[in-house]
Amino acid sequence: MAASRERIREVVDRYVGLVASGTAAEIVDLYAEGATVEDPVGSDVLKTRESITAFYSALEGLEQRTRLLAVRIAGGEAAFHFEVQTVADGVTYTLAPFDVMTFDDDGRITSMRAYWGDDDMTIG
Amino acid sequence: MAASRERIREVVDRYVGLVASGTAAEIVDLYAEGATVEDPVGSDVLKTRESITAFYSALEGLEQRTRLLAVRIAGGEAAFHFEVQTVADGVTYTLAPFDVMTFDDDGRITSMRAYWGDDDMTIG
Numbered sequence: 001m002a003a004s005r006e007r008i009r010e011v012v013d014r015y016v017g018l019v020a021s022g023t024a025a026e027i028v029d030l031y032a033e034g035a036t037v038e039d040p041v042g043s044d045v046l047k048t049r050e051s052i053t054a055f056y057s058a059l060e061g062l063e064q065r066t067r068l069l070a071v072r073i074a075g076g077e078a079a080f081h082f083e084v085q086t087v088a089d090g091v092t093y094t095l096a097p098f099d100v101m102t103f104d105d106d107g108r109i110t111s112m113r114a115y116w117g118d119d120d121m122t123i124g
Numbered sequence: 125m126a127a128s129r130e131r132i133r134e135v136v137d138r139y140v141g142l143v144a145s146g147t148a149a150e151i152v153d154l155y156a157e158g159a160t161v162e163d164p165v166g167s168d169v170l171k172t173r174e175s176i177t178a179f180y181s182a183l184e185g186l187e188q189r190t191r192l193l194a195v196r197i198a199g200g201e202a203a204f205h206f207e208v209q210t211v212a213d214g215v216t217y218t219l220a221p222f223d224v225m226t227f228d229d230d231g232r233i234t235s236m237r238a239y240w241g242d243d244d245m246t247i248g
Contacts, residue, residue: 005241042199070205072222072239075166079222079239081194081205098196098203100224115196115203115224117129
C-alpha cells in the first residue's frame with residue numbers, strides 16, 4: 001500500500017529541515033535503496049548512494065535557512081515549493097525550487113527531481 | 125533541440141489563461157499528438173485526444189479565474205503553481221495545484237501531471 005499523505009508530508013517536512021541543518025547522512029537516510037536524484041531537472045541523474053551522499057555533502061558546510069512554501073500530495077507522490085537561503089560573506093542567495101518526489105510504501109523517497117534554473121536565484 | 129525557456133514560459137502562460145476562459149479545443153491545441161494528461165496524479169492517465177478534450181470540456185461552462193503563482197523551467201520541462209477559482213451559486217472554490225509539464229521541441233505539451241488533493245480545495 002502506498003505511503004499515507006501524512007507520512008509523505010512528514011518526510012517532506014523533515015527533508016526541508018535537514019537541507020538547512022542536517023548532515024548528508026541524515027538526508028540520505030530518507031532515501032530508499034536504488035533511489036535517484038536529478039537536481040536540477042536536465043542534469044545527470046544520480047543513481048548511487050555514494051553520488052547522492054556527495055551531492056548533499058556539498059551543503060554541509062553552508063549556513064542555510066529553508067522553509068516550505070507549499071506542498072501538494074497526490075497518488076503517493078509529492079510536489080512542493082520551498083525556499084533555500086544561503087548566507088556567505090554577508091550575502092544572501094535565495095533559491096526557491098519546486099521539488100517532485102516519489103515514495104515507496106514505507107515513505108522512503110524513491111526519486112527526487114528539482115525544478116529550478118540559474119535565473120531563479122536572487123541575491124541580496 | 126529542446127524548446128527554449130521563453131517558449132515554454134509562453135505556453136504555460138497561455139495554458140493558465142485558457143483554463144479560465146478558453147475552449148477545450150484551444151487548450152488541446154497546446155498539446156502534441158500522443159500527449160498524456162494525469163490530473164490529479166494517481167488518477168487514470170488520459171491518452172487520447174478525445175479523452176483530453178472531454179476533460180477540458182468539463183471546464184467550459186464554468187465561471188473561472190486563474191493566476192500563475194510561480195513557475196520553474198528546467199531541462200525542457202516546467203513545474204508551476206497556479207490558482208483556479210471557480211464561482212458557482214455565489215460560492216468561490218479555490219484550488220491551487222502544482223502542474224508538471226514536458227514539451228516537445230516545438231513547445232507543444234507532451235505530458236501534464238497535476239498534483240492536488242481534495243483537501244487542498246478551499247471554499248469561501
